[in-house]
Amino acid sequence: MDLGFFAQYLINGLVQGITYALVAVGFTLFFGVLDVIKFSHGDVLMLGAFTALAVFLGLDQLASPAWLSLIIMLCIGILAMGLLGALLCKFLVLPLKESPPLNTLLITLMFGSVIREAVRLFFPNGSNPKPFPALLPEASINWGNLNLRLDSVILIITGALAIVVTHLLIQKTRIGLAIRAVAQDEETARLMGIDFKKTVLVTFALGSGLAALSGISTGLYYQEINFSMGLMLGVIGFSAAVVGGLGSIYGAIVGGLLFAFLQTLGAIWFSVPAYKDVFAFAVIIILMAWRPTGLLADRSAERV
Amino acid sequence: MIKFQCMSRLWVLSVLCLFLTSCGEDSETIKITFIGPLTGGVSAGGLGGRNSADLAITLRNQAPDAKYKYELVSLDDECKPNVGVQVATKAAANKAIVAGVTHYCSAVAMGTVDVYHKFGLPVIVWGAVLPDITYGNDYLEIHRVNGTMINQNTVAAEFMIAQNFSSWSVIHDTTDYGKGHFKYFERALSESGGTILGTFGVNPDQQDFTAELTKIKALNPEVIYFGGLAPTGVRIRSQMNKLGMTQVFQGTSGIVSDAFIDGVGNLSEGVLAFREGAPTEKLPGGKMFMKAYEARNFNEPAEAYGAFAFAATNLIIDVIEQVGPDRKLIRDMLNETRGHESIVGPVTFDGNGQNTIAVITKYVIQDSEWVVWEDSEYASGKRFLK
Numbered sequence: 001m002d003l004g005f006f007a008q009y010l011i012n013g014l015v016q017g018i019t020y021a022l023v024a025v026g027f028t029l030f031f032g033v034l035d036v037i038k039f040s041h042g043d044v045l046m047l048g049a050f051t052a053l054a055v056f057l058g059l060d061q062l063a064s065p066a067w068l069s070l071i072i073m074l075c076i077g078i079l080a081m082g083l084l085g086a087l088l089c090k091f092l093v094l095p096l097k098e099s100p101p102l103n104t105l106l107i108t109l110m111f112g113s114v115i116r117e118a119v120r121l122f123f124p125n126g127s128n129p130k131p132f133p134a135l136l137p138e139a140s141i142n143w144g145n146l147n148l149r150l151d152s153v154i155l156i157i158t159g160a161l162a163i164v165v166t167h168l169l170i171q172k173t174r175i176g177l178a179i180r181a182v183a184q185d186e187e188t189a190r191l192m193g194i195d196f197k198k199t200v201l202v203t204f205a206l207g208s209g210l211a212a213l214s215g216i217s218t219g220l221y222y223q224e225i226n227f228s229m230g231l232m233l234g235v236i237g238f239s240a241a242v243v244g245g246l247g248s249i250y251g252a253i254v255g256g257l258l259f260a261f262l263q264t265l266g267a268i269w270f271s272v273p274a275y276k277d278v279f280a281f282a283v284i285i286i287l288m289a290w291r292p293t294g295l296l297a298d299r300s301a302e303r304v
Numbered sequence: 305m306i307k308f309q310c311m312s313r314l315w316v317l318s319v320l321c322l323f324l325t326s327c328g329e330d331s332e333t334i335k336i337t338f339i340g341p342l343t344g345g346v347s348a349g350g351l352g353g354r355n356s357a358d359l360a361i362t363l364r365n366q367a368p369d370a371k372y373k374y375e376l377v378s379l380d381d382e383c384k385p386n387v388g389v390q391v392a393t394k395a396a397a398n399k400a401i402v403a404g405v406t407h408y409c410s411a412v413a414m415g416t417v418d419v420y421h422k423f424g425l426p427v428i429v430w431g432a433v434l435p436d437i438t439y440g441n442d443y444l445e446i447h448r449v450n451g452t453m454i455n456q457n458t459v460a461a462e463f464m465i466a467q468n469f470s471s472w473s474v475i476h477d478t479t480d481y482g483k484g485h486f487k488y489f490e491r492a493l494s495e496s497g498g499t500i501l502g503t504f505g506v507n508p509d510q511q512d513f514t515a516e517l518t519k520i521k522a523l524n525p526e527v528i529y530f531g532g533l534a535p536t537g538v539r540i541r542s543q544m545n546k547l548g549m550t551q552v553f554q555g556t557s558g559i560v561s562d563a564f565i566d567g568v569g570n571l572s573e574g575v576l577a578f579r580e581g582a583p584t585e586k587l588p589g590g591k592m593f594m595k596a597y598e599a600r601n602f603n604e605p606a607e608a609y610g611a612f613a614f615a616a617t618n619l620i621i622d623v624i625e626q627v628g629p630d631r632k633l634i635r636d637m638l639n640e641t642r643g644h645e646s647i648v649g650p651v652t653f654d655g656n657g658q659n660t661i662a663v664i665t666k667y668v669i670q671d672s673e674w675v676v677w678e679d680s681e682y683a684s685g686k687r688f689l690k
Contacts, residue, residue, distance in 0.1 A: 005522050008547065012514035127343040129535055131567065140548060145521065147548030222511055223542060224567075226345075229511070267515035272505040274478050276515070 004145025013264040014257070015152050015221060018159030021256030022214035023237025024244065025163060026207030031246040032183040033203045036093055036104045040112030041211055042234020044081055044088075047115050048212025049132070049225045050123055052077035056133055070135040077216050078209040085208025086201045094200065112230070120227040129226040132219035155217050162213055166206065167249055179203055183247065239284050245294025254295055259284065333373040334629045336361070336620055337395040337404040338613070339388070339416075340431065342380035345535035348563040349408050352607030353430055354378050357405050359597055360617035371625050376617075377401060381412045383533075388412035389419060396423035402629045403427065405616045408609060409533070410434035410481035420445045426635035428616035431609040433557055433580065434484045438658040447638055447657035449619070449648060450612045451580030451664070454488050456557060459664040460578045461492035463677075464554065467689065469527050471499050472554075473520040475540060476531035477508040485531030485556050501525045508536050513543045521549055533558040538567030545571055552576065552689050560608045565672050572669045574682070574689050581648055582665050583676055584611045589647030615646040 023045060030038045052073040059069045092111060096104050120126045136151035170176035178199045181189040190196050218233070219225045240259045244251025262283050266276030287295070338357040341350035354376075361376045379395055381388035388407065395401050396419055404420070407413035408431035420427050421443040429437055429448040433456065438448050472493065476482035483505070490500060501523040504516045517540070520528060528544070528551045530537050537559040544553065555564075557579040565572045584590045584606065593614055597606050606614075619641065620634070627633040644651045651659050666677035670687070681687045 002522065005518060008518045008521070009515065012512075012518060015514075016512060128347055129345050142548060147546075149546055152546075218511075222539065224511070224539065228509075264515045268519060271503065272478065273516050274505050274507045274510070277507075 002145055004143060007143075007146040007148075009264050009268070011146070011148060011152055011156075013260045014156050016263065017257035017260030018156055018163075019214050019218055019221075019233070019256075020236050020240050020259050021163060021253045022159055022210050022217070023233055024240035024252035024256045025166060025249055026211050027238050027241035028244075028246055028249060028252040029166075029179075029203050029207040031241070033179055033200050034093065034097070036101065037108070037238070038088075038093070038204075038207075039105060039109040039234065039238075040088065040115060041108075041207070041237065042230030042232075043112035043115040044084060044208050044230070045211040045215040045218075045233055046225070046227060046230035047084070047119060047215075048077045048081040048208075049215030049219045049229070050119055050130075050227075051080050051212070052216045053130060053132060053219065053225065054123075056135075060133075066133075066135050069133075074213070074216060078212045081212035082205035082209035085204040085206075085211075088208075089201055089204035090197075093204070094197065112234070116227055116230070123227070126227055129224050132223050132225050134220070134223050136220055151221065155221055159213075159217060162210060163249070163253060166210065169206070170249070175199070175202055239281065243284050243287050243291075243294055245296040248294065248296045251294050251296035258295075333375045334624060335375050335377050335398070335401045336617065337377045337379060337398075337401045337406070338617070339379045339381050339391055339395065339404060339406040340408045340613075341383035341412075342378065344382045344384075346383050346409065346533050346558075346561075346563075348534075348561050348604065349431065349607045349609060350380075350383070351604040352610040353405075353408055353613035355600070355602040355604060356593075356597065356606050356610035356614040357430075357617040359593075359600055360614045360621065362600070363596065364618070364621050370621075372629065374621060374624075381407065381409070381416075383409040383412060385411050385415035388416050392416035392419040393423075396420055396425040401425065402624065402631055403620045403634050405430050405613055405620065407432045409479075410437065410484065411479040413437045414440075414480050417441055417443060417446050424631050424635070426620075426631060426638055428620060428638070430613040430616045432481075434480050435488075436480070436484070438656045442656070444635055444639060444657070447641075447653055447659075449616045449646070449651055449659050450609065452658065453485055453556070455664050456578050456580055457485060457488040458492045459666070460554070460556075461489060461496045461498060463578075463666055464527065464576075465493075465496045465498055469498070469552070471501055471525045472527045472529050473501050473523055473525040473551075474503040474529045474531065475513070475516065475520075476503070476505055477533070477536055478505045479508060479532075481533070481558065482508070482531045485558075489529060489531065506532075506536070508532060510536070511539060513540050514547060517543055517547050517549060520551075521547055525551060527552045527554050529554045530559070531556050534561050534564040534567065537564055541568045541571055541575065557608070560667055560674060562605060562607070565669060565674070570672075572672060574687070575669045576677075576689070577667050577674075579608060579665055579667065580663065581612070582663055583674075584608075586676075587611055587647055588645075588649050593647050611648055615648045615651065619644060619646060619651060 055073040055076045056069050092107050140149040178194045182199045240255030241252050244255030262280035263276045266279035267273040338354050340353045341347050358376050361374045364370050379391040404427040406427045407429050410432040413432035426445045433453040435452040435454050476486040541553050553575045555577040560577045560579050623634050623637045627637045641653045667674045668677050668680050668682050670680050677683050
């Protein structure tokens with residue numbers, strides 16, 4: 001294959017892979033601290049994108065410059081979803097902590113449906129795909145057959161930075177230490193004086209904020225969002241987290257990139273590219289059968 | 305206890321009375337159903353059709369010589385076959401509804417023809433173009449005023465070859481609609497001497513097409529043919545730009561809508577598409593229709609197939625005026641339609657209920673508007689397809 005085309009596939013895959021990894025990191029964080037699967041994660045992502053869009057539409061009326069709109073919508077979208085994540089944890093997840101895990105799984109699944117249907121019904125004309133503003137620079141460079149666009153590069157760097165910052169937050173800060181302690185052993189962490197509830201709420205806010213960033217990135221890249229965009233992204237993000245190893249941030253990154261790589265490979269191999277998702281999920285199933293705890297997990301197998 | 309029994313009898317009686325009165329009211333107006341996508345990505349076409357059917361009903365209700373009063377029951381099929389079958393069953397099972405103006409999406413129309421046949425509800429398809437909707441069965445209930453994709457693709461292939469294009473890559477959605485377009489375009493192109501370098505069946509809900517488009521970029525065709533509807537078309541055309549692709553984008557009747565131009569913005573320049581019939585303003589009764597439509601101040605434009613929905617509704621009403629509100633009589637009368645004057649030209653149904661329209665119009669987007677090819681600056685040589 002021509003080097004230019006190879007690089008083009010790589011860049012396309014990287015943009016998608018980083019999006020998936022951002023979602024997967026959220027799943028991995030929630031599972032790490034509380035051993036729960038939050039199935040409304042994809043819908044929180046979608047709501048983050050719609051919140052940002054609503055903020056943009058408001059700012060557009062005030063004739064705000066594009067860069068300022070972008071920063072404000074990113075901040076509000078991420079903070080709002082962080083808050084929603086913390087509230088969801090406080091009122092739906094934590095009260096069910098002692099009940100069977102299936103209950104948490106179901107209640108978050110239902111909460112996701114509520115978010116989805118609410119956007120569909122209450123956002124103006126919400127059942128139709130919404131054009132998302134192209135706020136990133138559209139400059140591009142041609143190297144042979146590779147067309148490298150600045151917006152793709154910015155999205156890859158932003159996503160990677162977000163993951164690095166999350167990693168540093170967990171490894172280098174006091175709250176990160178608390179998160180790791182709770183993840184390792186909740187009882188001992190409590191005995192050492194760690195505020196369990198606060199730690200869990202911060203983790204949920206962090207994961208949900210990352211989902212919002214992922215949703216806004218998707219909107220900026222494809223210039224379109226719709227109320228059901230979180231469904232597939234949620235399933236892919238979850239699969240990526242599981243195959244990488246639930247509880248491991250590196251695992252989530254590897255899982256996200258692997259899934260995007262498999263999809264790209266599927267699209268290249270099959271004459272009907274609609275099969276690419278079938279192919280990617282089939283490989284994920286095989287990998288899960290081979291390594292039930294995930295590719296990079298060091299914890300014991302915990303089936304969900 | 306006796307008092308309670310009396311009270312309950314009285315209550316049952318009053319409910320019965322209310323029921324009978326409401327039944328009486330129903331029988332005074334004749335109900336016709338309109339089914340199309342009123343929400344979702346292709347709702348622009350559906351809403352235009354709904355408004356047009358509604359216009360036909362209103363105009364007839366205002367006519368002094370009409371024998372009956374008519375009411376339109378609008379249902380949303382969301383352009384999804386499963387939803388389509390649900391609403392089609394709901395309409396067909398309602399005895400008060402005597403006929404239907406149904407479906408913009410081919411995949412939905414294909415799924416519902418059996419329902420109409422089973423319940424004996426005569427319908428006229430107003431927008432879906434897959435040939436099998438009328439030709440894939442021998443149901444007496446199914447009719448269609450608009451043409452099929454066979455004629456559309458024959459004209460498309462011959463036209464493009466005449467413009468000196470020789471190589472294509474095809475992207476089509478994997479619904480009956482997209483697959484049908486690919487099938488007939490491939491057949492027409494092989495007869496005209498063009499080459500298809502690669503074919504890609506994609507999911508209509510798919511968001512990312514960069515992998516497929518990179519593969520097409522490597523194949524380096526002159527034209528990208530897209531068989532599918534506007535939302536997917538918008539994504540593909542936008543993402544072509546992301547990969548620096550400058551091929552000519554050739555679509556089908558499914559993208560001939562303002563929604564496509566709004567979605568892709570400036571990238572729409574020079575996009576080609578083909579559609580049965582003539583542009584609304586050039587149809588025999590197009591001017592009258594446009595004037596009446598504008599007078600109603602609908603929130604949405606009539607879109608490309610509005611005139612067909614209007615013609616289908618009018619045809620049904622004309623038949624009801626002749627034979628009365630009886631499903632079987634309406635069905636038989638519709639099957640005998642020959643040279644019926646309508647705003648889309650004379651309607652003649654063949655043995656399968658298909659209107660024998662053969663006119664196909666070629667369109668190109670010029671300055672963010674769908675322009676008939678012959679009237680465009682591309683045809684006069686001022687601009688060139690890149």
